[in-house]
Amino acid sequence: NAGVMQNPRHLVRRRGQEARLRCSPMKGHSHVYWYRQLPEEGLKFMVYLQKENIIDESGMPKERFSAEFPKEGPSILRIQQVVRGDSAAYFCASSPDQTGYLYGYTFGSGTRLTVV
Amino acid sequence: DQQVKQNSPSLSVQEGRISILNCDYTNSMFDYFLWYKKYPAEGPTFLISISSIKDKNEDGRFTVFLNKSAKHLSLHIVPSQPGDSAVYFCARGPSGTYKYIFGTGTRLKVLA
Numbered sequence: 001n002a003g004v005m006q007n008p009r010h011l012v013r014r015r016g017q018e019a020r021l022r023c024s025p026m027k028g029h030s031h032v033y034w035y036r037q038l039p040e041e042g043l044k045f046m047v048y049l050q051k052e053n054i055i056d057e058s059g060m061p062k063e064r065f066s067a068e069f070p071k072e073g074p075s076i077l078r079i080q081q082v083v084r085g086d087s088a089a090y091f092c093a094s095s096p097d098q099t100g101y102l103y104g105y106t107f108g109s110g111t112r113l114t115v116v
Numbered sequence: 117d118q119q120v121k122q123n124s125p126s127l128s129v130q131e132g133r134i135s136i137l138n139c140d141y142t143n144s145m146f147d148y149f150l151w152y153k154k155y156p157a158e159g160p161t162f163l164i165s166i167s168s169i170k171d172k173n174e175d176g177r178f179t180v181f182l183n184k185s186a187k188h189l190s191l192h193i194v195p196s197q198p199g200d201s202a203v204y205f206c207a208r209g210p211s212g213t214y215k216y217i218f219g220t221g222t223r224l225k226v227l228a
Contacts, residue, residue, distance in 0.1 A: 004159065033214055042120070042205060042218030043160070059215070091159055098214075104150055104162025105214075 004029075004094050004108035005074075012114045013082045021077040021111045025094030032075045033105060034060075034067060037089045049075055082115045089113075119143075120189075120208050122219035130227050135193040137222050139206035142187065150216070151180060151191045152205045160205060164191070196226045 005024040013019050025032050030051050035043040045059040049069035057067065064082075069075040079086055089112045093105035120141045129135045137151075147168045152160035166173040166180045166189075173180050179192045189206055203223045209216040 006159075009157075035216075035218075037218075040220065042207075042220045043216070044218070045215045048214055056215075093159075095214075104152070104165060107152075107159030107161070109157060109159045 004092055004106050006090075006092050006108035006111050008111060009109065010112050010114070012116060014116055015083060016081050019079040019082050019086070019113055019115075021079075021090050021092075021113070022074040023077070023092030023094075023108060024074040025092075026106055029094035029096050029106075031095045031098060032069050033093045033095075034075075034077050035091045035093065035107075037091065037110075039088070043091060046077075079113075082113070084115050087113055087115045120206050120217055120219040122206060122222050124222050125220070126223040126225070128225045128227060129196045131198055132195045135191075135196045135200065135224055135226065137191040137193075137204050137206075137224065139189040139191075139219055140187060141189065141208055148209045149180070149182060149189050150207045150209070151178075152207060152218075153200075154203045154205065154221070163204075193224075196224075198226050198228050200224060201226045 004026055007022050032049045034046040036046050037043045047060045047067045048056040052071050064080045066078045089110045091107050091110045093107045122139050150165040151163040153163050154160045164175050164178050164180050166182050181190045203221040205218050205221045207216040207218045
């Protein structure tokens, strides 16, 4: 396992379409965190998931955004009816347990979403 | 609003010299400060952290200093190497949680 895997690396969507971003955590990691980096800003927390559970989605916009982490398969960040303001780099991180913050998270390479 | 600010968007340093990256923060409710390094087309990589009960933490060529009275965090890289050229983010997080707040980053260029 090379680390946290995100795909696609680049995603272009027209306004109103749906965007699906995938994140496969490191082997043995069951905690996943999504962050977003808007242009000229730092990364910001969006949502924290464990297998089959959303633990904290307080950083995620209330509308059009959803996230899941099923028992099998990658975590999915879904953005419905995308708008230009959703254009950003979306990073996923994982940790083996809830103490991961102490040691720094392992981030994937990100998905750069461009809405045209 | 709880923030971290990296006021220098870029920094150039000669190879072998010291690189000093700075970060200022508001509010003092956070217990953990971290530095991440990011190469182009890659995700941020954890570098070093410091708890708010400490003033200094060292790991090889990297040392992080925390000045709580000035609400200032700095990362020293000595000696700087060309491979250190990257964007450096400081981040802060409340103890026991994952809700890091990141700065906007400083692009370090180490000149050979």
